[in-house]
Amino acid sequence: MTSAPPTWHTGPIGTHSTRLDEETLPLRTPRWLLALALSPLLLSCTVGEEREPTAPTLERPNLVVFVLDAVRSDHVGAYGYERDTTPNIDRLARKGTLYNQAIADASFTFASAAALFIGAPPDESGVLVRRPIPQDLHLLPEVAREHGYRTYAYTENPYVAEAFGFRQGFDEFDEALSLVSLLVAGGEIPRPDSSAAIERAAAFARRTADAPYxxxxxxxxxxxxxxxxxxxxxxxxxxxxxxLGSTTSLLAFDYGKKPFSDTDRQQLIDLYDDGLAFGDALFGACLRAVGEEELENTVVVLLSDHGEAFREHGRMLHSTTVFDEMIRVPLVVHVPGLPAGQIERPVQLSDLGRGLHRVVAGLPGAVTGLTTLGRPPTEPTLSWSVAQVGQVAVRTAERKLVADAKTGVARVVFDLVRDPGERAPIRSAEAKAAMVSTIGALPSLPVEPAADAPPIAPRVQKQLEALGYVND
Ligand SMILES: [Zn+2]
Known part of the structure; x- marks a missing residue:
């Protein structure tokens, strides 16, 4: 009874084409990874080869990847928010590269973080449903370690966890909310001591001067x-x-079980902004703890895994839609020595992941490339809701198609230039067909994870949901 097939698995699995699967490549082997493996540049640094550590340089920089969970970009000062929620992110943005249209591959943590780690979007990797990431996929920390990096993770999200396959490749993995701790937590979610954990992470960074981290x-x-x-x-x-800000209260609003007034909305936003300011302060503390001298050889990446909704389109929280409030996230990259700038073209978090894979693999131009990520305006990003809902957004800088990935039916198009709030859906067949033509065919839900990736035990999933992690 532990492995009932997911009810969403009804689409033409494996028959659709997005960008890469028109040939007979296995769906979960990204082509770029094959290209990397075959590259003459890498023939001398075969995966798994032992190598002497060498000190970090700008070709082999240290990397700090800092994720604040559930930040919508329009609540960040650098993106024009009127409140002073994020002074530390804003400071980084003034000297780094600000991506104005950073798009999460999914509106929930697991698939979004997996796309970042894998360096490929869910439709390529097959990793969308919350199950352990298949071990044959090569994650960012694995590539980093194979190329002489020391690797350390601190995670407070119970889906970015060993139980879901995120431990692969990390020398040290500090998991604040492990499934074990959640299972014994009863009704209370333990809030970890983030500051102390950040100090431990920074101490790891400081003690590995002989190799990049x-x-x-x-x-x-x-x-x-x-x-x-x-x-x-x-x-x-x-x-x-x-x-009002308790998870119980938020879920009641999300499910429409409680009346929702404009006052409620504003008070929730106020509480959310308080939490964002705290997250921003932790980010600042992390940079200070790593230290200025270290940061001279360190690329810093600040992002969020998805946004957060306040019922702009009927739902609260995240994971359940692909409207911009749930998928547009902050993304700032600082490479020491490179000028500040802003990038207008869309970039997907899996693009960032791919760029980071290239950096840790030591590919020429990879570090500079982190400041020029992004897609041509007509090349769409794809963003997925949780599979139970089954929405997928095909989004360019100017237009967005929302489709039902279970049935393969294109629903509506939005003109993001005239209608950035996605209030006026365009239902014409022509508009839908034009968007579908940008990707060749509508994507359907990715293939089911490999049989060697067992689903999470129902009691664990139940406990996660009971503790409020239903929406991750
Ligand atoms: Zn999240």
């Missing part, structure tokens, strides 16, 4: 519940409304 830090802020610690509690919120 990859530091991955995933902080569960401003993710629900919207309950920031004392020092950040009243930045934007007022005292009477804290209970």
């Amino acid at each position: 990859l530091l991955y830090v995933h902080i569960l802020r401003p993710h629900n519940p919207y309950a920031p610690p004392a020092g950040f509690k009243r930045r934007f919120s007022s005292s009477e409304h804290d209970e």
Whole structure:
């Protein structure tokens, strides 16, 4: 009874084409990875080869990848938000590269983070449903370690966890909310001591001066519940409304079980912004803890895994739609010595992952390439909701098609230039066909994960959902 097939598995699996699967390549072997493996540049650095550590340089920089969970880009100062929620992100953006249209591959943590780690989107990797990532996929920390990097992760999200395959390739993996701890947590979610964990991560960075390091830090802020610690509690919120931000309350709003007023919305946004300010402060603390001297040889990447909705389109939280509030995220890259800039063209988080794979593999131009990521305006990104909902967005800089990935039916198109809030759906067959033509054929849900990747035990999934992780 532990492996009932998912009910979404009804589409023409494996028959669709997005960008890469028109030949007979196995769907879960990204072509770029094959190209990498066959590259003459890499013939002298075969995967798995032992190599002497060498000190970090700008060709082999240290990497800090810092994820704040559930940040919508329009709540970040660097993206024009009027509140001072994110002074540390904004500071990085002033000296780094700001991606104005960074798009998550999925509106929920597991698939979005997996796309970043794999360096390929869900339709290529097959990794969308929350099951352990198949071990044959090569994750960023694995590539990094094979090329002489020391690797360290600190994660507070129970889906970016060993149980879901994210441990692969890390020398040290500090998991704040392990499934074991969640299983014994009863109704209370333990909030980890993020500051202490960040100190430990930075200490790892500082003690490995003989080799570059990859530091991955995933902080569960401003993710629900919207309950920031004392020092950040009243930045934007007022005292009477804290209970509104509990996960129970948020889910009641999400399911439409409670009336939702404009006042409720504003009070929730206030609480969310408090949590975002705390997350931003942790990011600043991380950079300070790593230290200025280290940062001279360190590429810093700040991003979020997905956005967050306040019922702009009927839903709260994330994972359930592919409207922009759930998929547009902040992305800032700072490469020491390179000028600041802004990139307008869309970039998908899996593109960033691919770029990071290239950096740790030492490919020529890869480091500079992190500041020029992005797609031509007409080449769409794809973003997925959770499979139970089965939405997929095909999005260019100007237009977005929302389709039902279970049935392969194109639903609506939005003109993102005239209608950035996605309020006025275009239902004409021509508009839909034009968007479908940008990718050749509508994508359907990715293939089911390999048989060697067992599903999470139902009691674990139940416990995650009981604790409020239903939407990740
Ligand atoms: Zn998340």
